Amino acid sequence: xxxxxxxxxxxxxxxxxxxxxxxxxxxxxxxxxxxxxxxxxxxxxxxxxxxxxxxxxxxxxxxxxxxxxxxxxxxxxxxxxxxxxxxxxxxxxxxxxxxxxxxxxxxxxxxxxxxxxxxxxxxxxxxxxxxxxxxxxxxxxxxxxxxxxxxxxxxxxxxxxxxxxxxxxxxxxxxxx
Amino acid sequence: xxxxxxxxxxxxxxxxxxxxxxxxxxxxxxxxxxxxxxxxxxxxxxxxxxxxxxxxxxxxxxxxxxxxxxxxxxxxxxxxxxxxxxxxxxxxxxxxxxxxxxxxxxxxxxxxxxxxxxxxxxxxxxxxxxxxxxxxxxxxxxxxxxxxxxxxxxxxxxxxxxxxxxxxxxxxxxxxxxxxxxxxxxxxxxxxxxxxxxxxxxxxxxxxxxxxxxxxxxxxxxxxxxxxxxxxxxxxxxxxxxxxxxxxxxxxxxxxxxxxxxxxxxxxxxxxxxxxxxxxxxxxxxxxxxxxxxxxxxxxxxxxxxxxxxxxxxxxxxxxxxxxxxxxxxxxxxxxxxxxxxxxxxxxxxxxxxxxxxxxxxxxxxxxxxxxxxxxxxxxxxxxxxxxxxxxxxxxxxxxxxxxxxxxxxxxxxxxxxxxxxxxxxxxxxxxxxxxxxxxxxxxxxxxxxxxxxxxxxxxxxxxxxxxxxxxxxxxx
Numbered sequence: 103x104x105x106x107x108x109x110x111x112x113x114x115x116x117x118x119x120x121x122x123x124x125x126x127x128x129x130x131x132x133x134x135x136x137x138x139x140x141x142x143x144x145x146x147x148x149x150x151x152x153x154x155x156x157x158x159x160x161x162x163x164x165x166x167x168x169x170x171x172x173x174x175x176x177x178x179x180x181x182x183x184x185x186x187x188x189x190x191x192x193x194x195x196x197x198x199x200x201x202x203x204x205x206x207x208x209x210x211x212x213x214x215x216x217x218x219x220x221x222x223x224x225x226x227x228x229x230x231x232x233x234x235x236x237x238x239x240x241x242x243x244x245x246x247x248x249x250x251x252x253x254x255x256x257x258x259x260x261x262x263x264x265x266x267x268x269x270x271x272x273x274x275x276x277x278x279x
Numbered sequence: 280x281x282x283x284x285x286x287x288x289x290x291x292x293x294x295x296x297x298x299x300x301x302x303x304x305x306x307x308x309x310x311x312x313x314x315x316x317x318x319x320x321x322x323x324x325x326x327x328x329x330x331x332x333x334x335x336x337x338x339x340x341x342x343x344x345x346x347x348x349x350x351x352x353x354x355x356x357x358x359x360x361x362x363x364x365x366x367x368x369x370x371x372x373x374x375x376x377x378x379x380x381x382x383x384x385x386x387x388x389x390x391x392x393x394x395x396x397x398x399x400x401x402x403x404x405x406x407x408x409x410x411x412x413x414x415x416x417x418x419x420x421x422x423x424x425x426x427x428x429x430x431x432x433x434x435x436x437x438x439x440x441x442x443x444x445x446x447x448x449x450x451x452x453x454x455x456x457x458x459x460x461x462x463x464x465x466x467x468x469x470x471x472x473x474x475x476x477x478x479x480x481x482x483x484x485x486x487x488x489x490x491x492x493x494x495x496x497x498x499x500x501x502x503x504x505x506x507x508x509x510x511x512x513x514x515x516x517x518x519x520x521x522x523x524x525x526x527x528x529x530x531x532x533x534x535x536x537x538x539x540x541x542x543x544x545x546x547x548x549x550x551x552x553x554x555x556x557x558x559x560x561x562x563x564x565x566x567x568x569x570x571x572x573x574x575x576x577x578x579x580x581x582x583x584x585x586x587x588x589x590x591x592x593x594x595x596x597x598x599x600x601x602x603x604x605x606x607x608x609x610x611x612x613x614x615x616x617x618x619x620x621x622x623x624x625x626x627x628x629x630x631x632x633x634x635x636x637x638x639x640x641x642x643x644x645x646x647x648x649x650x651x652x653x654x655x656x657x658x659x660x661x662x663x664x665x666x667x668x669x670x671x672x673x674x675x676x677x678x679x680x681x682x683x684x685x686x687x688x689x690x691x692x693x694x695x696x697x698x699x700x701x702x703x704x705x706x707x708x709x710x711x712x713x714x715x716x717x718x719x720x721x722x723x724x725x726x727x728x729x730x731x732x733x734x735x736x737x738x739x740x741x742x743x744x745x746x747x748x749x750x751x752x753x754x755x756x
Contacts, residue, residue: 120739139305140469140732141504142739149501154509178430178438187440200447200528204454207521211458211514215465218510222503225495232498238480240499241473241728243305 105278106251107230108133109261110237111270112244116142119245122268123148126247129264133250137231137240156217163213164206171205172198230279236272251278298392298733301577305731308578312470312725313477315573320720323572328716334709341703342417350420352699359682359694364418367704369529369674370557371411371711372452373550374667376522377558378404379459382466383518386511392586394729395578398470399569400562401463402722406714407561408456410707415448444531451528458521462514465507470723472497526554533677539620540681543608549601553673556594556640559587560666567660569719578725581654588644588653591666595644598673602637620681628693629680632672639669 113119119136126134127150136145146153179185180193190197219225231237231248240246247270249261258275265273299308345352355362378400385393419425428449430439439446471494478487497503527547534546563584570579609621625633643665646652653659684691718724735741 115741116737116739117741136501137499138501138504139473139499140728140737141508142501142737144739145501146505148739151502151505154506156506156509157513160513174430175441179441183436183438185438185440187442190442194442197442200444200524200531201441201450203520203524204447204450207517207524208454208457210517211461214510214513214517215461218465218506219495221506222500224497224503227491227496229496229498237498238476241469241476241497242309246499 106258107276107278108248108250108253108256109258109265109273109275110137110231110234110246110248111265111274112236112239112246112272113270114244116245118269119247120145120148122247122265122270125268126249126264129255131249131253131255131261133253133256135248135250137237137246137248139241139243139245142245154221156214156221159217160210160213163217164210167206167209168202170209171202175201228279230276233276234272234274296580296582297735298394298580298582299578299730300580303577303734304736305734308730308734309473309477309727311575311578312723312727313474315575315719315724316474316721317477317481321572324716324720327712331709331712331716334706335713336709337702338413338706338709341699341706342413344699345417345703346422350418352697353703354694354696354700356692356694358685358690358692359679361678361682362694363675363696363700363704364414365532366671366674366678367707368411368414368418369550369678370671371407371414371707372529373526373554373557373670373674374561375404375407375411375455375459375558376526376551376554377562378402378407379455379462379518379522380555380558381562382462383515383522386515387519390586391733392583394733395575395580395725396562396566396583396587397729398463398466398722398726399566399718399724400558401459401466402718402724403561403565403715404459404558405456405463406711406718407558408452408459409714410711412452412456413707413710415445415452444528444535447528448532451525455521455525458514458518462518465510465514466726466729467723468494468497469499469507469728470726472499473727474723523551526550533681538681538685539614539616540605540624540677543605545601545604545608549598549605552594552597552601553640553670556591556598556644557666557670559590559594560663560670563587563591563659563663564667565715567656567663569724571656573719573724575725578730581656584656584659585650585653588647588659591644591662592647595640595666599637599641602641616686619684623684624676624680627680627684629676629683632676633680636669636672636676639665640673643669 111122113122116138119138120142123134123136123145127148132150134149135151136142136149138145175198176193180191184192186192231246234246236244237246247265249256249265255261262273262275303311353362353364355364378397381393381400382397385397416422416425419428427433428439428446471490475487475490475494478484478490527550530546530550533541534543536542566579567584570576606621606625609617612618623629643662646658646662679694683694731737
């Protein structure tokens, strides 16, 4: 028996996917996700998905940038090769601010971008959801709701029927890769 | 191509004008942006691309000649050791400020009209920073040791001097370029996925693979969007101080020295205002023809151009205030050298450059007090050219008129550029336009997913009043 990844249904508006998400989670489904052409406001609440904790990662990266910059400038200009230029001390904090700021921003941005892709497990070029016959419209004008087969309430027939009853079109059972 | 209705109605202050005009839905927005890339390449594109490539080749030849011969091929000499290269550097880096301003600062201020112009402006930023970065790099003379500007171990066991503003500049500009590129790429991913899916559907395999590779397998999952939006917000919050810091640090290149006319505390805010002014000028120069030729009038509306014109008016007036304040402080400080420097600037040998600058930067944006002129694309385009010219002259005036007559009259001189200076500068436009034309031909020039997100249909309560605030919220925010 082929393993199933889940069931996917198509909806045709932001309002339809929002109400479908509310009804599916109200029925006790937990491994539900929506796929939309743009972030739909409030859909995370309807799907009962928690907020992103990416900010903590970015703060750590930013702090690393600050420490790294300070250590680098202090060690290079005051310890390894003390350099006196125009009577200024080898290490003087005011002149270190610009570089410290820039490295803080740089490492934070790396954290935000690569952290976001990492948490989202991207790049991933093959995903079972791409086998849905209508899924190419997810980046255009259609909204999809997917229920994972690992959901405790998942049942091939009943779940498909439920998705159809709440207005889902092209309800398809997708196979695991 | 379908007929495009251009709406020119005054914005009702009680109700927000629609950000997307005409009878568009999600499908038609995708189509408008995708057809720019999918239609047959217009002949005009080849013409412009050919001209841009010719200028780019010229840039390569000029740089080659410079490296093989030496900095003497330029007009830089004592007393004006900083000639056109630094002028061109500051000119391009200033232009590179509008993109991040639009994508970051306007995002934090919830200015939703930014969505239709942010993609092209960010692209403009990246290409402008590339053009800017060339000049200090080739200006060092011995370009084969350019890596000494980075804190890398070398045979002299010597580290860079971190007290030099020129080194701060290395960090500021390279950070700015990297962060702008990342910000641009993050915004592009969902739209590249749109192009991937359209290409795959139409059977264009190569395009589908290339767009597919760069869209990283994006499938619009809501869990992904949650992290994506957080990352976007964080990048905006990081880029906002970054964009202000970069031109502040560029101004430190001047302000930290003790040359009269440079050694002033007004420089950082004055440079930042000028950068935003010049950047928005270039946005208009690029977007007015682009919206016309590519049929984007329903997405880049007259209201957008009107808003940009208001920003030009504001920043142009701020720059004008800074020009006035420099004179006031030169007089008020009682410093002989400051006073002489500014008299020399306005009435000395470079008086013509000074008054070109004032006319272009201070006087020309004042027309934007009039609504009809703010909504006249042809007029806006002409003024935007004046802004570009004026802001180049601003940097020329600051650099050259401060250096040409320094403390000792015996060392005074008059700076003239050589033909190599002029051709190198022209070549930098070749680099900029080559990349921008490629961008217009192969990339989503408008942020499709962001534009969809600000349409009334994107509100999940659109068409229902079941949540009390539904319908009105969709239209007024």
